[in-house]
Amino acid sequence: MDKGEDFIVANDLSELVDGMNQLTGENLLNFEDVQRQIEARDREMDHKFTKDLQVTALRGARHYIGDKLIRVAPPHKILDPKNGPLIAVRLHIVSRKTLGGLQTNLNGQVLNSTGEPVPGLYAACEVSGFGGGGVHGYRALEGTFLGGCLFSGKVAGRAIAKATK
Ligand SMILES: Cc1cc2nc3c(=O)[nH]c(=O)nc-3n(C[C@H](O)[C@H](O)[C@H](O)COP(=O)(O)OP(=O)(O)OC[C@H]3O[C@@H](n4cnc5c(N)ncnc54)[C@H](O)[C@@H]3O)c2cc1C
Incomplete structure (x- = not known):
């Protein structure tokens, strides 16, 4: 103060x-x-x-x-x-969470507007809807974001490793 x-x-x-x-x-x-x-x-x-x-x-x-x-x-x-x-x-407003933006398939591949994977483009964590919503859906609570982020990162990472073998 x-x-x-x-x-x-x-x-x-x-x-x-x-x-x-x-x-x-x-x-x-x-x-x-x-x-x-x-x-x-x-x-x-x-x-x-x-x-x-x-x-x-x-x-x-x-x-x-x-x-x-x-x-x-x-x-x-x-x-x-x-x-x-x-x-x-005085408060400064920040955007704390995006809660998504990019739609992915279960391998973390980003989908285009017709639902087809965009070649070579992957997304994980909050931008793909796994901070908040994601696996927890509407029941997502504070503290459940990082788990979904880590999980989707692991899934996307594995898919990338497999695709680039
Ligand atoms: C204050 C706060 C407290 C939280 N507490 C918890 C909690 O207790 N438990 C929990 O589970 N979750 C919590 N969360 C949510 C959790 O931290 C986020 O959902 C998670 O960190 C998001 O990870 P991310 O990798 O998707 O995004 P981020 O960690 O935001 O990573 C995105 C990265 O991209 C970078 N970037 C952006 N634009 C560009 C660009 N053009 N080029 C290159 N890099 C770029 C950014 O600098 C950033 O490093 C909290 C969030 C906030 C803000």
Whole structure:
């Protein structure tokens, strides 16, 4: 927070919003809009039976003992000064996963638009749909990507070795 160029730390919301607008050089944030949204969210923290889906999800997650033990900040009101200071972080959007792009056959050969193998062209891992989806289909979870990448790399490598013998 002291050295990061994407962090704004402030004691009140107006200072925080001004800081964020200065950081980007554009007036992207409107103070009243941000204030209204955070106050609405904070208000729900007092309601045991809130219908706010985010707060409900937060509380649901807190029932899980692992989360209770490792999370350092219990759910609280953002604008309550005793929980301060306020911290804003500028986010940089990156494409984390491609989830495919090239269609291959079971030997890792890239197929053209008519479904025929393109001679000498192989693909493995994420670009061929084996990061994420792949063998795991819709049930792919975080942490299941590298396995599919290694597997498809091995299959493609074997096919290349066989074809170039
Ligand atoms: C932050 C993060 C965390 C992750 N955590 C996990 C995890 O815990 N468990 C898990 O299973 N999976 C995880 N994954 C997913 C997994 O790491 C990726 O699916 C996997 O590494 C993809 O491997 P890849 O070889 O397909 O692509 P990459 O590893 O992206 O390799 C592609 C390579 O091609 C190079 N390249 C691109 N364009 C060109 C070009 N024109 N010429 C030459 N080279 C080029 C790139 O520089 C890069 O080195 C994570 C991914 C991210 C981003």
